[in-house]
Amino acid sequence: GSKLETVKRKGVEVIIALDISNSMLAQDVQPSRLEKAKRLISRLVDELDNDKVGMIVFAGDAFTQLPITSDYISAKMFLESINPSLISKQGIGEAINLAARSFTPQEGVGRAIIVITDGENHEGGAVEAAKAAAEKGIQVSVLGVGMPDGAPIPVEGTNDYRRDREGNVIVTRLNEAMCQEIAKEGKGIYVRVDNSNSAQR
Numbered sequence: 008g009s010k011l012e013t014v015k016r017k018g019v020e021v022i023i024a025l026d027i028s029n030s031m032l033a034q035d036v037q038p039s040r041l042e043k044a045k046r047l048i049s050r051l052v053d054e055l056d057n058d059k060v061g062m063i064v065f066a067g068d069a070f071t072q073l074p075i076t077s078d079y080i081s082a083k084m085f086l087e088s089i090n091p092s093l094i095s096k097q098g099i100g101e102a103i104n105l106a107a108r109s110f111t112p113q114e115g116v117g118r119a120i121i122v123i124t125d126g127e128n129h130e131g132g133a134v135e136a137a138k139a140a141a142e143k144g145i146q147v148s149v150l151g152v153g154m155p156d157g158a159p160i161p162v163e164g165t166n167d168y169r170r171d172r173e174g175n176v177i178v179t180r181l182n183e184a185m186c187q188e189i190a191k192e193g194k195g196i197y198v199r200v201d202n203s204n205s206a207q208r
């Protein structure tokens with residue numbers, strides 16, 4: 008038979024907001040910014056114990072990809088399916104606001120939002136959103152993926168790169184200043200994700 012028991016949970020709630028805009032396909036971080044971020048999240052989920060995790064993907068319209076859960080197997084299955092074709096616009100601010108509304112109502116739980124982005128081409132409102140989250144006791148940390156020198160964005164299925172209207176190859180650069188500002192207002196930390204594994208720690 009089975010019986011229901013109530014267990015007191017210690018642990019934190021983490022919502023990961025992942026940028027899946029096209030610039031995340033750049034390969035200045037190997038194998039690409041997006042793949043590196045997904046591997047990082049996968050390892051992060053492996054470290055969770057008694058914690059809850061949720062995922063939001065954004066590139067404009069932020070939407071909850073995975074409601075907050077302690078089911079890590081589902082979390083990793085969701086992660087596998089994430090790619091830039093899911094959405095088309097940009098918006099870190101929206102993603103932070105959505106994340107802040109997505110936690111459980113449970114009292115006395117540490118809450119954190121981890122934004123993973125290259126900080127490129129985003130509408131305003133991100134810094135304000137981080138500040139509002141921090142005021143609710145939610146820490147907003149940012150992982151900046153990419154290199155300040157930047158890289159072109161591959162067009163999938165070809166050997167070419169994305170170009171602007173004049174035909175010049177678009178170079179996407181990590182906007183570190185913006186990432187740092189969001190983390191500062193969100194009372195979190197900023198970490199650059201490069202080709203080493205130091206960001207994981």
